[in-house]
Amino acid sequence: xxxxxxxxxxxxxxxxxxxxxxVAGPRLVTATARAGALGILASATMTPEQLRSAVREVRSRxxxxxxxxxRADAGDARERVRIIVEEGVRVASFALAPSRELIAELKDAxxxxxxxVGARRHAEKVAAWGADAVIVQGGEGGGHTGDVATTVLxxxxxxxxxxxxxxxxGFHDGRGLVAALAYGAAGVAxxxxxxxxSDSTVPDAVKARxxxxxxxxxxxxxxxxxLPHRMLRTEMVAELEGGAGRLRALYGAVRRASRFRRxxxxxxxxxxxxxxxxxxxx
Amino acid sequence: xxxxxxxxxxxxxxxxxxxxxxVAGPRLVTATARAGALGILASATMTPEQLRSAVREVRSRxxxxxxxxxRADAGDARERVRIIVEEGVRVASFALAPSRELIAELKDAxxxxxxxVGARRHAEKVAAWGADAVIVQGGEGGGHTGDVATTVLxxxxxxxxxxxxxxxxGFHDGRGLVAALAYGAAGVAxxxxxxxxSDSTVPDAVKARxxxxxxxxxxxxxxxxxLPHRMLRTEMVAELEGGAGRLRALYGAVRRASRFRRxxxxxxxxxxxxxxxxxxxx
Numbered sequence: 001x002x003x004x005x006x007x008x009x010x011x012x013x014x015x016x017x018x019x020x021x022x023v024a025g026p027r028l029v030t031a032t033a034r035a036g037a038l039g040i041l042a043s044a045t046m047t048p049e050q051l052r053s054a055v056r057e058v059r060s061r062x063x064x065x066x067x068x069x070x071r072a073d074a075g076d077a078r079e080r081v082r083i084i085v086e087e088g089v090r091v092a093s094f095a096l097a098p099s100r101e102l103i104a105e106l107k108d109a110x111x112x113x114x115x116x117v118g119a120r121r122h123a124e125k126v127a128a129w130g131a132d133a134v135i136v137q138g139g140e141g142g143g144h145t146g147d148v149a150t151t152v153l154x155x156x157x158x159x160x161x162x163x164x165x166x167x168x169x170g171f172h173d174g175r176g177l178v179a180a181l182a183y184g185a186a187g188v189a190x191x192x193x194x195x196x197x198s199d200s201t202v203p204d205a206v207k208a209r210x211x212x213x214x215x216x217x218x219x220x221x222x223x224x225x226x227l228p229h230r231m232l233r234t235e236m237v238a239e240l241e242g243g244a245g246r247l248r249a250l251y252g253a254v255r256r257a258s259r260f261r262r263x264x265x266x267x268x269x270x271x272x273x274x275x276x277x278x279x280x281x282x
Numbered sequence: 283x284x285x286x287x288x289x290x291x292x293x294x295x296x297x298x299x300x301x302x303x304x305v306a307g308p309r310l311v312t313a314t315a316r317a318g319a320l321g322i323l324a325s326a327t328m329t330p331e332q333l334r335s336a337v338r339e340v341r342s343r344x345x346x347x348x349x350x351x352x353r354a355d356a357g358d359a360r361e362r363v364r365i366i367v368e369e370g371v372r373v374a375s376f377a378l379a380p381s382r383e384l385i386a387e388l389k390d391a392x393x394x395x396x397x398x399v400g401a402r403r404h405a406e407k408v409a410a411w412g413a414d415a416v417i418v419q420g421g422e423g424g425g426h427t428g429d430v431a432t433t434v435l436x437x438x439x440x441x442x443x444x445x446x447x448x449x450x451x452g453f454h455d456g457r458g459l460v461a462a463l464a465y466g467a468a469g470v471a472x473x474x475x476x477x478x479x480s481d482s483t484v485p486d487a488v489k490a491r492x493x494x495x496x497x498x499x500x501x502x503x504x505x506x507x508x509l510p511h512r513m514l515r516t517e518m519v520a521e522l523e524g525g526a527g528r529l530r531a532l533y534g535a536v537r538r539a540s541r542f543r544r545x546x547x548x549x550x551x552x553x554x555x556x557x558x559x560x561x562x563x564x
Contacts, residue, residue: 120497140431148497149422149431151452151461156497170433179433179461215402215430215438 004164005038005186008133009091009112010065012036014177014187016135016166017194018143019069019093021045023202024194026057031199033064040067040093048079055087067091067114072098085109093135095143097122100129107132116168116189118146120156127161134161135189138169142191142230147220151183158184209234286446287320287468290415291373291394292347294318296469297459298417298448299476300425301351301375303327305484306476308339313481315346322349322375330361337369349373349396354380367391375417377425379404382411389414398450398471400428402438409443416443417471420451424473424512429502440466491516 003014017024017032019042032039041058043051051068058066070080072094081102084092092106094115103113107130115126116135123134136157137143138150146153150169158165164186171180171188180188194200196207209232219233223240231237285296299306299314301324314321323340325333333350340348352362354376363384366374374388376397385395389412397408398417405416418439419425420432428435432451440447446468453462453470462470476482478489491514501515505522513519 138431138433140434149420149433149452151420151432151458152422152497155455155457170431173437175437175465176433178464182460182464183457215434 003181003186005133005166008164008186009038011038014166014181016040016168016187016189018135018168018189018191019043019067019095020142020191020195023200024069025201026054026061027201028194028197028199029054029066030058030061031197032194033058033062033066036064038065038067038091040069040091043068043070043080044074044095048076048083051080052083052087055083055089059087065090067093067112069093069095072096072102072115077102081105084111097126103129103131114166116143117157118143118153119148120153120160123157123161123165127163131163133164133166133186135166135168136185137189138167140230141169143168147228154180154183154185285463285468287415287448290446290468291320293320296448296463298322298450298469298471300417300450300471300473301325301349301377302424302473302477305473305482306351307483308336308343309483310476310479310481311336311348312340312343313479314476315340315344315348318346320347320349320373322351322373325350325352325362326356326377330358330365333362334365334369337365337371341369347372349375349394351375351377354378354384354397359384363387366393379408385411385413396448398425399439400425400435401430402435402442405439405443405447409445413445415446415448415468417448417450418467419471420449422512423451425450429510436462436465436467 001014005014006012013036015037017028017037017039019040021042022045024040024042029039029041041054046054055068066089068084068089070077070092073096074080081092085106089111091112091114097115097117098113106113112132113130114133114135115131116137117123117126118137123136126134134157136154138153139147140150150167154167165184166187166189167180167183167185168189171177171190172193177188192210195202196210213232217233218230219237220228220230221237221241222228223237283296287296288294295318297319299310299319299321301322303324304327306322306324311321311323323336328336337350348371350366350371352359352374355378356362363374367388371393373394373396379397379399380395388395394414396415396417397413398419399405399408400419405418408416416439418436420435421429422432432449436449447466448469448471449462449465449467450471453459453472454475459470474492477484478492495514499515500512501519502510502512503519503523504510505519
């Protein structure tokens with residue numbers, strides 16, 4: 001199947017595997033690339049060194065194109081952009097819209113820039129700044145975007161911009177791909193569906209929880225990192241949301257941050273800087 | 283275009299004009315029927331006498347099939363069912379799932395029963411009770427249904443039941459119809475799009491408000507009648523939601539109920555009964 005997305009990126013199928021933190025590592029991205037779709041490494045949960053090594057690992061296993069997702073508001077975003085450019089990564093995707101300067105720097109180096117957005121005006125903005133394509137995520141998606149449903153948001157964005165539009169939020173099978181193409185999208189991006197594949201490193205127990213869940217088990221919460229996040233209503237979410245009093249909330253936040261720091265290898269000053277940037281980010 | 287819906291109902295296009303209170307009267311339904319889609323009279327804002335006269339008015343202007351929407355939990359639901367049967371209306375649709383007995387009574391009289399649902403288990407329930415088709419409304423729809431987005435809910439329901447599924451919630455043009463068919467639906471149901479036609483009796487000033495609105499101007503509120511309702515964030519909604527104190531809220535509720543009663547011609551006891559039924563309804 002040939003669309004504006006397959007032509008742009010050089011993949012066989014108009015399907016994007018999104019950059020999910022922890023989940024989208026070299027193993028999943030390599031498998032996705034080999035299967036003919038666009039895999040995206042999640043770099044927010046990697047140090048710059050880990051990112052470089054992950055890129056090289058994918059590159060050593062396949063010649064197919066792949067991408068790297070980064071947070072435009074991360075303190076070390078420029079360092080990560082340099083790694084992407086130096087390593088010759090095909091696509092840079094962003095969870096939050098990047099600045100005009102960051103887009104220009106990547107494009108000058110021949111990297112395709114594909115931001116994720118949750119509103120029509122954000123799509124118009126990044127398109128005007130030279131983005132090569134845009135991933136539009138409806139409110140039913142898991143990422144940090146808006147609350148407008150895919151059926152409403154997607155046709156609006158397709159009408160508003162001339163670059164290829166990739167539809168995200170609620171897509172999980174071939175029927176969804178056809179529906180997205182009907183709306184004028186050039187392909188679909190999926191997260192959860194890839195999280196549940198055998199190439200995902202997510203533990204089987206977690207996959208089982210997802211498979212057993214129904215739509216009623218999904219919640220929208222800001223309790224995890226301050227930004228709206230659509231996810232399974234797990235014990236952790238219940239604990240975070242039910243915490244009585246600000247002191248307990250602060251204690252919980254520090255404890256979680258500590259754990260996140262240990263797991264991610266990020267520094268405390270870097271985390272505080274990123275946390276403040278996320279709070280102020282749009 | 284031929285689908286399971288056009289075959290079932292005998293319409294030329296797999297499109298349903300929903301039974302919007304106040305809006306879906308004889309004029310709009312006649313125009314819809316003549317255009318080849320399925321128009322549905324909204325009976326909740328009519329007295330039984332007004333309903334009978336509206337049905338006769340449409341019948342006098344077109345031979346094409348049309349439907350009547352009613353509240354299964356209304357105190358006089360059986361009286362309205364009798365009118366539908368006596369007047370030979372083709373389709374009975376329901377905003378809330380009807381009882382097994384009500385479905386049986388309508389089917390015995392040769393009326394097609396098409397409930398609206400917002401959850402897979404409700405679709406399974408009414409299908410098991412003999413409903414002829416089901417309108418599945420995603421969370422982005424305006425009616426009183428659930429909060430699961432169309433992209434997630436629709437394929438679930440299509441997989442779960444064997445009767446024709448009509449997709450509602452976020453559909454507004456031909457692209458949406460193709461998308462719905464891709465998911466396996468037999469057609470789409472639309473409200474707002476018909477509200478904005480020249481055959482809608484809604485005042486031009488109101489249509490202008492809709493046309494000027496963006497996705498950001500939509501709100502989900504229980505302030506109007508106690509059930510979740512997705513609608514324009516108007517001054518009225520702001521006033522209802524911002525009302526300080528329970529006394530003021532009670533005063534406002536009585537004032538609005540009084541106005542609703544005057545406009546609808548319903549009796550006070552009937553309104554109170556219906557209001558309690560809605561509160562207890564699922």
